[in-house]
Amino acid sequence: MNPVRLVGRATLAVARRVGQVTLFAGRGLAAPGFRPHLLAEQLIRIGWLSLPVVGLTALFTGAALALQINAGGERFQAGDVVPAIVAIGMVRELGPVLGGLMVAARVASSIAAELGSMRVTEQIDALVTLSVDPVGWLVTPRLWAAVLSVPILVGVGDIIGIMGGWLVGITSLGFTSQGYLANSWAYLESWDVISGLLKGAVFGGIVALAGSWFGMRAARGAEGVGRATTNAVVAASVGILSANFLMTGLFFT
Amino acid sequence: MTPSPVIETRGLAKAFGPNRVLDGVDLDLARGESLVVIGGSGSGKSVLLRTVLGLEEADAGTIRLNGALATAPVRARFMQDFGMLFQTAALFDSLPVWRNVAFRLLRAMPAPAARARAIEKLARVGLGPEVADRMPSDLSGGMRKRVGLARAIAADPGVLFFDEPTTGLDPQRAAGINALIRGIVTETGATAVTITHDMDSVRAIADRVAMLDAGRLRWQGPVADMDSAGDPVLRAFVEGRPAE
Numbered sequence: 053m054n055p056v057r058l059v060g061r062a063t064l065a066v067a068r069r070v071g072q073v074t075l076f077a078g079r080g081l082a083a084p085g086f087r088p089h090l091l092a093e094q095l096i097r098i099g100w101l102s103l104p105v106v107g108l109t110a111l112f113t114g115a116a117l118a119l120q121i122n123a124g125g126e127r128f129q130a131g132d133v134v135p136a137i138v139a140i141g142m143v144r145e146l147g148p149v150l151g152g153l154m155v156a157a158r159v160a161s162s163i164a165a166e167l168g169s170m171r172v173t174e175q176i177d178a179l180v181t182l183s184v185d186p187v188g189w190l191v192t193p194r195l196w197a198a199v200l201s202v203p204i205l206v207g208v209g210d211i212i213g214i215m216g217g218w219l220v221g222i223t224s225l226g227f228t229s230q231g232y233l234a235n236s237w238a239y240l241e242s243w244d245v246i247s248g249l250l251k252g253a254v255f256g257g258i259v260a261l262a263g264s265w266f267g268m269r270a271a272r273g274a275e276g277v278g279r280a281t282t283n284a285v286v287a288a289s290v291g292i293l294s295a296n297f298l299m300t301g302l303f304f305t
Numbered sequence: 306m307t308p309s310p311v312i313e314t315r316g317l318a319k320a321f322g323p324n325r326v327l328d329g330v331d332l333d334l335a336r337g338e339s340l341v342v343i344g345g346s347g348s349g350k351s352v353l354l355r356t357v358l359g360l361e362e363a364d365a366g367t368i369r370l371n372g373a374l375a376t377a378p379v380r381a382r383f384m385q386d387f388g389m390l391f392q393t394a395a396l397f398d399s400l401p402v403w404r405n406v407a408f409r410l411l412r413a414m415p416a417p418a419a420r421a422r423a424i425e426k427l428a429r430v431g432l433g434p435e436v437a438d439r440m441p442s443d444l445s446g447g448m449r450k451r452v453g454l455a456r457a458i459a460a461d462p463g464v465l466f467f468d469e470p471t472t473g474l475d476p477q478r479a480a481g482i483n484a485l486i487r488g489i490v491t492e493t494g495a496t497a498v499t500i501t502h503d504m505d506s507v508r509a510i511a512d513r514v515a516m517l518d519a520g521r522l523r524w525q526g527p528v529a530d531m532d533s534a535g536d537p538v539l540r541a542f543v544e545g546r547p548a549e
Contacts, residue, residue, distance in 0.1 A: 174395035177360050181389040181466075182409050182456075183381065 076187070077261050080195045083188030090193035098159050098194065098260070099201025103208065105158055106151045110209035113146050114138055114216025122225050134225060135235035138217035143240065143248045144304075147210040149296050152255030155202055156288035160263040163194055164284035167267025168277035176268070191264040195257060202256030203249040210248060247303045254299065255292045262288035309372030311336050311464055311496045312357055317366035318520075319349075319356055326352045328520035329366070339490050339497040341507045341528070343542065344517035350500045351392075353517065354466060358389075383464070388457035392469040394449040396441035396456070402427070403437035406455045413460075426455040430485055447478040454482070458489055465490065467499040471506050483509035504543060507531070516542065 117138050125131045167190060170176050179186045214236055221227035227235075262284045270280035312334040319327040326349045334340050344350050355361040357368055359380050368375040370383040396405045404411070406423035414422075424434045430451040441449060450470065457465055467486060471479035483506050490497045490510070499510050507514060507528065515525040516539050524539045531543060541547060 169398075173393055173398075174391045175397055177355075177358075178389070178391060178395040178397070180360060181358065181384060181387060183384045184408075 073261070073265060076191075076265055077195075077257070079187050080191040080261065080264060083185060083192045085185075085188050087189070087193060090189070091197055094193045094197030095201050097162075098155070098197045098256075099205060102155050102158055102201075102205055105154050106205045106209045107212045109150050109154050110142070110147060110213035111216040113150055114142055114213030114218075115220045116216075117141055117146065117213075118217035118220040118225065131225070132235070134221060135217065135227070135232045136239040139214050139236040139240050140244055142213035142217075143210045143244050145248075145296075145300070147213055148206045148248045148251035148255060149292065151206045151209045151252065152202065152259065152292040152296075153289055155198070155205065155256065156259045156262070156285060156292060159198065160259045160284040160288040161281045163260060163263025164267040164270070164281045165277055167191075167264060168270030168280040171268060171270045172273055172276060186268070191260075191268070194264060195260045198256035198260035199253050200256070202259070203252035206248055206252030207245075210245070243303075247299070250303075251296060251299050254295055258291040258295060259288045262291060308336055309369070310334055311371060312498070313369040313372075314353075314357065315367045315369075317353070317356060317368065318364045319352055319361060320364055326520050327356065327363070327366075330517070330520070330522050332515060332522060332525075334496060334498060336496050337494055339487075339499070339510055339512045340515060341499045341501060341511035341513070342515050342517060343502060343504075343507055344523075345502065345542065348517040349520040350502075350517055351468060354468060354498065354500055358384075358466075386463045387466070388460065388462040388464075389466040390450070390453045390457045390468065390470055392472055394441075394453035396449055396452055398441055401438050401440055402444070402452050405441065405452060406459050408456060409460045423455070423459065426459050427452070429458070429489070430455045431481070446473055447475075447481070450474065450478075450482055451485070454485060454489075458493070461493060463495055465495045465497045467497065467501075467510075469501055469503075470499065471501065471503045476505075479503065479505065480509075486510050502542075504545070 118134050121134045121137045122131050125133055170190070176186045176190070179189055218229070218232050218236070221232040222229050266280040266284040266287070270276045310333040312332070314330055314332045317327050317330040318325070330353060342350050342353065352361060356363050359375065370379055373379045397408070403420050403423040406426055407419035410419040410422055420437070424437055427434070427436060432448065432451055432455070436444070436448065436452070441452070444452065470482050470486060474482060486497070486499070487509050489495070497510070499506065501507060511528040513525065514528050514531050516523040518538055524534060524536045526534065531539070534540065
């Protein structure tokens, strides 16, 4: 085949897919008929139940970060910067990205598997025959719950991560408790925190969108559900990392 | 004036890649009749039903619902007076039985009234009130079909679709489901379409039979004429032997 035609066809396919996903996201966010009980259920499943995994990730990341920065800083006699760099690194970058990735692993897979199973067992078709819009019923509450709850998870993860660094700082690096905390807050700016929370909201949307998109399109039985789950996690993870790069460039350059 | 058919398809076509599943199907469904669509696996029965419901988009042809072209608002109005039993029952796993049955009712009445109506419909399909709070995963295949049937008739719709209602059931349970469907259709006067390849279902449920073969309407007529029809493919199907 003519290479130009091949490139053109691939470009059109990508553009079509981007358009489809954008329309799907728009429908998901703006579907009529707000149902508070479905949103509350998803806030618990996506937000509250992700707290342990996000908290543990943040704790160990903050602790490891403190050790690494101390080891690196010692080379330049700059061990004192550990608290500030742990705090800034957590709230700007590691809190949102690692929190988002952990939520992607837990939630994108679960949404894709749940909606995929519903698709292959005709439950989504049953919703249509019962005069219910499946996107409004299934996707909208998940999307909004993720957009609202992931920033909160990121905020809690930031605090736990800083506390992980603090724990290492006072037990292994010779910091006093008060000194470490004072040093952490001294260099932290409100935009550092806000930018991290904004990233969390976008990452939450990416996670729920990926899970819903692939779940709603699952086909061919258990194999199709498995494929949808894998694709959702991969797409959500890549989406988070690329969105993080774009947002970091937008916020800090 | 003759009333419009409940469903009317003209030249309906649908292909998946190179595979033409529906190839110019013209079919009418009159109000109050029970039509059974038969045909072998892959003959296009389920795709016909899904296309009429808008779950698949037709490649060509027209669909009219109650005389109007099946646009989104027309279809939405049609669905308000519609119930369907799926092949797998398609019960919502996360909801107890009574909420499955009362799913549509819960949007129109308070929960206690909807629950009472759900229990009444469960009784209609031979299930006791003790089933109401069980989860679908706790039910046998036959019970799931009955719950699916109760959900289909919960709001007393004027049009009912049954997709392979007896698939996966033993002969006794299948006969029970057939009798229930016939009873409900006769009792409510609903218009019904059943998709099946079970000839016992055909004889129990149908007023009229339509046979699909390779995506085309091969034969249609009253169920009483089915056995005397000269069509060799229909005869082979009815007698359960390979077509010559």
